[in-house]
Amino acid sequence: MDKSGAVDGRSMIRRRAGLRLWLSAGWLAVLCALALFAPWIAPKDPLAQDLFLGRLPPFWVQGAEPGYWLGTDSLGRDVLSRIIHGARVALAVALAAGTITCLVGASLGLMAGFLRGWVDMVISRLIDIWMAFPPVLFSILLIAVLGPGLGSIIIAIVVIDWTRFARVVRAEAMAQGAMDYVASARVAGRGRLGTMVREILPNVLPTIVVLLTLEMGIAVIVEAILSFVNLSISTDDPTWGGMIAEGRTSVHQAWWVLVFPLVTLFLTVLSFSQLGEGLKDRFDPVLR
Amino acid sequence: MPFLRIFLLRLLTTAITLAGVAVIVFFVIRVVPGNPIAMMLPPGATEADIARLSALYGLDKPLVAQFGIWIAGVVQGDFGTSITTRQPVLDLVLGRLPATLELSIMALVMACLLGGAAALTGTRYRGGRTEGAIDVANGMALSVPDFLWGLVLILLFGVLVPVFHISGRVTPSLDLPFATNFYLFESLIRLRFDLWADIVAHMFMPALALAIPLAAIIGQLLKQSLKETMNLDYVTLARTKGYGETRVILREALRNAALPTLTLVGVQFTFLIGGTVIIERLFSYEGLGNMAIDAVINRDLPLIQGIVILFAVIFTAVNLIVDLLYTVLNPRLRHG
Amino acid sequence: MSFLSVQNLSVRLKKGPPLLRRVSLEVAAGEVRGLVGESGAGKSMIGKAVLGILPPSVEVTGGEILLDGVDLLRLPLAERRRRIGALAALIPQDPLTALNPSHRIGPQITDRLVDILGWTRADAEARARALLAEVQIPDPDRVLRSYPHELSGGMRQRILIASAFAAEPKLIVADEPTTALDVTVQKQILKLIAGMQARHGTALLFVTHDLGVVSKVCQRLSVLYAGMVVEDTSVADFFAAPRHAYSAALLAATPKYTDPSAGLTPVPEAVIAAVQAEVAAFDRGGAHG
Numbered sequence: 001m002d003k004s005g006a007v008d009g010r011s012m013i014r015r016r017a018g019l020r021l022w023l024s025a026g027w028l029a030v031l032c033a034l035a036l037f038a039p040w041i042a043p044k045d046p047l048a049q050d051l052f053l054g055r056l057p058p059f060w061v062q063g064a065e066p067g068y069w070l071g072t073d074s075l076g077r078d079v080l081s082r083i084i085h086g087a088r089v090a091l092a093v094a095l096a097a098g099t100i101t102c103l104v105g106a107s108l109g110l111m112a113g114f115l116r117g118w119v120d121m122v123i124s125r126l127i128d129i130w131m132a133f134p135p136v137l138f139s140i141l142l143i144a145v146l147g148p149g150l151g152s153i154i155i156a157i158v159v160i161d162w163t164r165f166a167r168v169v170r171a172e173a174m175a176q177g178a179m180d181y182v183a184s185a186r187v188a189g190r191g192r193l194g195t196m197v198r199e200i201l202p203n204v205l206p207t208i209v210v211l212l213t214l215e216m217g218i219a220v221i222v223e224a225i226l227s228f229v230n231l232s233i234s235t236d237d238p239t240w241g242g243m244i245a246e247g248r249t250s251v252h253q254a255w256w257v258l259v260f261p262l263v264t265l266f267l268t269v270l271s272f273s274q275l276g277e278g279l280k281d282r283f284d285p286v287l288r
Numbered sequence: 289m290p291f292l293r294i295f296l297l298r299l300l301t302t303a304i305t306l307a308g309v310a311v312i313v314f315f316v317i318r319v320v321p322g323n324p325i326a327m328m329l330p331p332g333a334t335e336a337d338i339a340r341l342s343a344l345y346g347l348d349k350p351l352v353a354q355f356g357i358w359i360a361g362v363v364q365g366d367f368g369t370s371i372t373t374r375q376p377v378l379d380l381v382l383g384r385l386p387a388t389l390e391l392s393i394m395a396l397v398m399a400c401l402l403g404g405a406a407a408l409t410g411t412r413y414r415g416g417r418t419e420g421a422i423d424v425a426n427g428m429a430l431s432v433p434d435f436l437w438g439l440v441l442i443l444l445f446g447v448l449v450p451v452f453h454i455s456g457r458v459t460p461s462l463d464l465p466f467a468t469n470f471y472l473f474e475s476l477i478r479l480r481f482d483l484w485a486d487i488v489a490h491m492f493m494p495a496l497a498l499a500i501p502l503a504a505i506i507g508q509l510l511k512q513s514l515k516e517t518m519n520l521d522y523v524t525l526a527r528t529k530g531y532g533e534t535r536v537i538l539r540e541a542l543r544n545a546a547l548p549t550l551t552l553v554g555v556q557f558t559f560l561i562g563g564t565v566i567i568e569r570l571f572s573y574e575g576l577g578n579m580a581i582d583a584v585i586n587r588d589l590p591l592i593q594g595i596v597i598l599f600a601v602i603f604t605a606v607n608l609i610v611d612l613l614y615t616v617l618n619p620r621l622r623h624g
Numbered sequence: 625m626s627f628l629s630v631q632n633l634s635v636r637l638k639k640g641p642p643l644l645r646r647v648s649l650e651v652a653a654g655e656v657r658g659l660v661g662e663s664g665a666g667k668s669m670i671g672k673a674v675l676g677i678l679p680p681s682v683e684v685t686g687g688e689i690l691l692d693g694v695d696l697l698r699l700p701l702a703e704r705r706r707r708i709g710a711l712a713a714l715i716p717q718d719p720l721t722a723l724n725p726s727h728r729i730g731p732q733i734t735d736r737l738v739d740i741l742g743w744t745r746a747d748a749e750a751r752a753r754a755l756l757a758e759v760q761i762p763d764p765d766r767v768l769r770s771y772p773h774e775l776s777g778g779m780r781q782r783i784l785i786a787s788a789f790a791a792e793p794k795l796i797v798a799d800e801p802t803t804a805l806d807v808t809v810q811k812q813i814l815k816l817i818a819g820m821q822a823r824h825g826t827a828l829l830f831v832t833h834d835l836g837v838v839s840k841v842c843q844r845l846s847v848l849y850a851g852m853v854v855e856d857t858s859v860a861d862f863f864a865a866p867r868h869a870y871s872a873a874l875l876a877a878t879p880k881y882t883d884p885s886a887g888l889t890p891v892p893e894a895v896i897a898a899v900q901a902e903v904a905a906f907d908r909g910g911a912h913g
Contacts, residue, residue, distance in 0.1 A: 128301070132306070133309065136577075140580075141317060255443070269431065
């Protein structure tokens with residue numbers, strides 16, 4: 001006969017959720033620290049070029065130079081310092097773009113799902129049209145229009161990804177709106193806006209929070225992709241995507257230029273996503 | 289006939305969506321700074337030259353007029369002329385389409401195989417460490433986008449253990465006897481397996497990168513669906529007939545569990561196709577996505593419009609096919 | 625020598641309360657034995673244990689199930705399934721969920737014949753047609769090509785009955801086969817099952833909560849309370865003079881359709897208390913006689 005028992009499964013999920021919540025939150029906390037204190041933590045100046053120190057390998061490989069822990073790129077810039085400074089752009093984009101996309105998308109979704117009628121029709125059509133655009137292409141287009149820069153990237157992400165929140169929140173709002181507690185609120189004389197905010201929002205909040213962490217991870221990726229295609233920020237400040245683009249071209253001669261920013265990016269995106277999953281498990285009333 | 293009405297309604301919403309896409313892309317890219325004509329001409333070009341060429345491409349007229357001209361052309365099948373290559377947009381775009389289609393479909397097949405295998409194995413050995421391991425792998429594959437997987441694959445199998453090619457559709461020195469741009473398909477039909485192998489070696493990694501996130505979704509969804517189906521009475525009855533567990537999963541549960549997965553897979557497939565833009569760039573694969581990025585960088589307005597419209601048409605077509613497939617595969621819907 | 629011999633079978637929820645308390649019963653070849661009891665008494669659980677389809681949340685803690693002399697519980701899983709598939713069959717309770725909605729009726733009857741017993745498709749289909757005729761289904765060819773959702777509940781139950789007899793099993797477990805049906809249809813189905821059992825000479829383990837059904841179809845019966853067998857006797861003896869107080873109360877509680885004005889007699893508190901005390905004594909470790 002089968003081995004599993006329902007009781008065992010639940011506690012295992014809880015343990016796993018706890019572990020991944022702490023691991024991902026931990027990594028993100030480290031990143032925040034790196035970003036905040038970059039100028040003091042980074043061992044070298046991220047912009048300092050020295051062609052005599054070009055393509056030095058990481059410290060455990062033959063031929064490494066002390067002080068350049070993760071090696072240097074083709075222009076002699078310290079990989080580790082560049083990664084630390086790259087965290088600043090990444091997190092700035094994640095927080096700003098993530099929260100604004102969340103606000104815009106969730107609001108529109110809430111309105112569409114709760115107010116229904118022509119509001120819903122217009123917003124739904126807009127969502128359909130938006131979903132017919134390939135997101136990466138759309139973002140590249142927008143950056144071309146808006147010009148490079150941190151602000152442009154944030155706007156681009158908001159413009160492209162608001163549908164992610166809008167769809168989900170709209171569905172939840174529609175489901176919640178049909179429930180009894182909303183009807184009783186209306187009967188009690190609450191205006192539509194009041195009902196929307198006070199009754200529906202709290203119930204939709206867990207979903208929104210989970211999507212928010214997901215969106216932050218996506219924002220980091222979008223910035224990386226744009227840097228990769230050379231359309232990100234305009235200054236010489238290092239970005240993970242830019243480092244990856246350089247690393248890609250010299251991958252056979254200096255693999256570390258690609259590997260370390262890639263690993264950092266990988267862990268960051270993974271952490272945002274797992275943070276969201278962990279939060280979702282926490283919020284799930286079935287598992288409590 | 290109710291089917292006809294539903295079909296016409298779908299057609300109408302599709303038309304509105306495509307129209308919306310056309311409008312948005314048209315006007316958004318006209319706001320682009322940087323004159324494509326000026327970029328095209330040699331540095332010594334005079335104002336008159338620029339003006340003349342601009343007039344040729346109709347860029348001097350008011351925006352709304354330009355839109356009208358373009359739409360009139362589109363309806364007749366003329367998508368304008370590419371500014372950078374002077375060739376008809378339609379030809380360029382249709383020329384690159386097969387590459388992207390082949391890549392996307394290969395990725396879809398890989399995703400179904402990987403995801404299906406994960407779900408079936410997880411169901412067959414449920415409750416143990418196998419299922420746990422599969423869940424962890426799934427979770428990770430789900431959280432990381434195709435772009436990162438592409439880079440990881442380049443490192444692993446392009447550099448570390450160089451098995452596959454990391455750039456292009458085919459080894460440049462090869463002589464290709466193809467009539468169409470469907471390299472993969474034609475090489476099979478012509479029984480040129482040497483070419484086929486080379487093409488697959490080039491396509492494998494970009495396709496895999498695209499496939500991994502979709503495979504994870506399929507794996508998760510299908511496993512969940514199978515879990516529910518396995519508790520149903522007809523599955524229990526099958527066990528009493530003497531069938532082993534694997535047989536029961538494949539014969540009785542799979543078809544019923546797979547159906548709900550289908551709709552979500554359709555939507556996710558359109559995301560996969562969208563992902564070809566960056567993956568093709570990453571692997572220097574000569575498809576639509578790669579051309580699109582160049583078009584934006586070069587401000588080739590008609591080409592950008594053409595590509596975006598084509599993507600939108602593809603997405604809508606995929607959605608339509610998925611809905612059709614669902615109706616066909618569900619016996620209850622078929623006999624109404 | 626009985627065909628089915630359950631000896632001291634104990635089953636419980638994994639890390640939870642017992643569901644079957646050292647249940648023993650015998651079914652001779654060609655015999656019809658009833659398993660009666662109120663809901664939750666464990667009668668279905670016995671049938672599931674015999675056919676190897678206990679739910680994953682439940683585990684066997686002791687006893688033997690001898691099917692034609694071989695203990696199923698000592699066999700490896702694959703062999704157990706094969707043996708059960710060859711010798712036994714199930715008539716399930718709910719005809720609306722027991723057929724696979726994605727497959728036509730034909731394959732659902734012929735599958736075990738072709739895949740497991742190695743029959744040819746033609747032979748299997750001929751057999752299916754013959755079986756459908758036996759359960760009095762008109763136009764068998766059309767039915768064989770149909771999907772389950774195109775047929776009525778009553779018809780689906782007939783198909784399930786026919787399907788159970790397909791491989792000529794020596795034992796059939798009928799798990800409350802008439803409970804999910806309309807009252808008007810129940811009698812027909814019951815007659816059908818009884819008729820087929822007699823014709824094919826199959827042993828039948830009939831799970832039901834309806835004593836009336838037992839009187840019509842069964843030769844012997846076991847009465848269950850809380851997973852414990854409180855009476856095991858022939859049907860004739862049972863209806864004449866039940867030995868256990870609980871059985872007597874059950875009999876008395878059966879509504880008399882011939883006398884609508886007579887009130888309903890529920891099982892008295894005292895009897896329930898007494899039988900619960902027996903269960904408690906069993907759990908404390910006393911032997912059960």
